[in-house]
Amino acid sequence: MRYADTIAAIATPPGRAGIGVVRISGPAVRSISAAVLGRSLQSRVATLCDFLEADCAILDRGIAIFYAAPQSYTGEDVLELQGHGGLAVLQLVLRRCLDLGARPAQPGEFTQRAFLNDKLDLAQAESVADLIDASSEAAARGAMRSLTGEFSGRVGQLNDALIELRSLVEATLDFPEEEIDFLERSGAMEKLARLREGVATLLAVAEQGRILRDGAKVVLIGQPNVGKSSLLNRLAEEEVAIVTEIPGTTRDPLRHELAIEGVPLHVVDTAGLRLATDAVEKIGIQRAWREIQHADLALLIMDATVGLTGADLQILAELPENLKRVLIFNKIDILERVPKATQAGNGTEIWLSAKTGQGFDLLRTALLRSIGWQSTQEGVFVARERHLQALREASDSLSQASEVGSLELIAEELRLAQQAFANITGKFSADDLLGEIFSRFCIGK
Numbered sequence: 001m002r003y004a005d006t007i008a009a010i011a012t013p014p015g016r017a018g019i020g021v022v023r024i025s026g027p028a029v030r031s032i033s034a035a036v037l038g039r040s041l042q043s044r045v046a047t048l049c050d051f052l053e054a055d056c057a058i059l060d061r062g063i064a065i066f067y068a069a070p071q072s073y074t075g076e077d078v079l080e081l082q083g084h085g086g087l088a089v090l091q092l093v094l095r096r097c098l099d100l101g102a103r104p105a106q107p108g109e110f111t112q113r114a115f116l117n118d119k120l121d122l123a124q125a126e127s128v129a130d131l132i133d134a135s136s137e138a139a140a141r142g143a144m145r146s147l148t149g150e151f152s153g154r155v156g157q158l159n160d161a162l163i164e165l166r167s168l169v170e171a172t173l174d175f176p177e178e179e180i181d182f183l184e185r186s187g188a189m190e191k192l193a194r195l196r197e198g199v200a201t202l203l204a205v206a207e208q209g210r211i212l213r214d215g216a217k218v219v220l221i222g223q224p225n226v227g228k229s230s231l232l233n234r235l236a237e238e239e240v241a242i243v244t245e246i247p248g249t250t251r252d253p254l255r256h257e258l259a260i261e262g263v264p265l266h267v268v269d270t271a272g273l274r275l276a277t278d279a280v281e282k283i284g285i286q287r288a289w290r291e292i293q294h295a296d297l298a299l300l301i302m303d304a305t306v307g308l309t310g311a312d313l314q315i316l317a318e319l320p321e322n323l324k325r326v327l328i329f330n331k332i333d334i335l336e337r338v339p340k341a342t343q344a345g346n347g348t349e350i351w352l353s354a355k356t357g358q359g360f361d362l363l364r365t366a367l368l369r370s371i372g373w374q375s376t377q378e379g380v381f382v383a384r385e386r387h388l389q390a391l392r393e394a395s396d397s398l399s400q401a402s403e404v405g406s407l408e409l410i411a412e413e414l415r416l417a418q419q420a421f422a423n424i425t426g427k428f429s430a431d432d433l434l435g436e437i438f439s440r441f442c443i444g445k
């Protein structure tokens with residue numbers, strides 16, 4: 001794949017920094033390099049150069065590295081100009097490259113070219129963005145595992161096994177009178193069973209990887225004054241929300257990002273749910289309900305000295321049916337009770353104190369368990385919902401294949417399973433999917 005145009009972008013974030021990098025990729029790199037640097041460069045050798053204006057005035061002085069195609073990030077000729085990290089000076093260098101025929105790069109365009117030039121597959125390209133966006137160390141490590149091809153490699157192994165099975169089945173198609181015998185002798189059904197197991201195992205790991213990447217939205221709800229904001233502050237380990245003894249303190253939903261065992265949680269504190277007369281409080285309560293609609297998990301907080309009331313049952317009844325929930329009895333310090341977590345009819349119940357912090361270990365464990373996080377073990381790679389979808393499709397097709405009687409239908413289901421694998425690595429992906437994926441990258445990557 002060769003592009004006619006040359007792209008350029010500042011690859012480092014705007015602001016003051018020790019260095020700033022302008023990156024250029026495409027067919028005009030050599031001519032731009034000759035004009036800006038006044039010399040030609042040996043490939044892959046860092047060279048101290050002046051970056052020159054058209055009249056040979058010096059714009060900046062820094063390190064230039066030329067990567068001759070195909071040994072570069074994009075697979076094209078690439079030039080990296082590492083100058084001083086100031087907004088104006090980098091703009092000047094970029095402008096000079098644009099004047100010489102490059103055009104500004106779109107978000108993710110360098111990586112898109114790398115993908116289209118087979119430098120990495122789609123799952124790896126996605127993990128480049130996931131690594132940059134990773135908000136916890138665990139997520140960063142998981143993204144790196146995907147980037148180095150751990151996920152793609154496992155999809156590739158399953159794909160190889162599937163290709164072997166398909167060739168057996170398709171060969172049998174030509175001799176229909178022998179079909180059952182032949183399949184039995186070749187062990188095709190055992191191969192299919194093993195493949196289904198392999199997909200199920202990979203799906204389970206990928207589900208963990210999806211949680212590691214996206215985390216979950218947790219909404220704190222309950223009646224006024226039960227300690228929702230106090231609980232948020234204790235979880236966040238800082239005073240993010242206002243706490244007072246006045247019921248109806250919180251009005252606007254308050255969002256806070258935190259991580260437990262590296263799993264990102266998007267926590268929202270909300271207005272206490274009651275029949276309010278105050279106009280502002282009413283709006284706050286409406287907004288709380290709106291947050292509930294988009295949550296993955298609701299923590300219903302109650303005052304342990306009062307217990308579960310009719311109003312709480314009312315709230316529980318009005319929650320979306322498939323919204324996961326944990327019941328929290330707060331303020332156990334007043335009762336001088338010990339913290340505990342139990343499984344009751346209403347789900348997990350936790351007794352704790354936001355004031356003293358007792359029971360918060362139990363809460364953290366319950367939070368992670370409720371959103372489906374199981375592993376603290378090594379080896380989780382980040383994955384996206386799109387990958388899970390594809391693995392589920394492959395799994396469905398394989399289970400269909402193991403049930404249907406006719407060889408033609410088995411062959412068709414196996415073909416569909418292979419297509420699902422190909423979707424993950426991007427072998428056969430629609431342009432609009434690629435556009436959607438790369439447009440979410442930052443510029444210069």
Ligand SMILES: Nc1nc2c(ncn2[C@@H]2O[C@H](COP(=O)(O)OP(=O)(O)OP(=O)(O)O)[C@@H](O)[C@H]2O)c(=O)[nH]1
Nearest residue numbers: 224225226227228229230248249250272331354355
């Ligand atoms: N003793 C004790 N008091 C607590 C605890 N948690 C919260 N409180 C007190 O309960 C009162 C209400 O706390 P908030 O965190 O503002 O309660 P809230 O649920 O956010 O209230 P609204 O925003 O009004 O809905 C404050 O006076 C807190 O200090 C606790 O674990 N123990």
Ligand SMILES: [Mg+2]
Nearest residue numbers: 228229249250
């Ligand atoms: Mg509050």
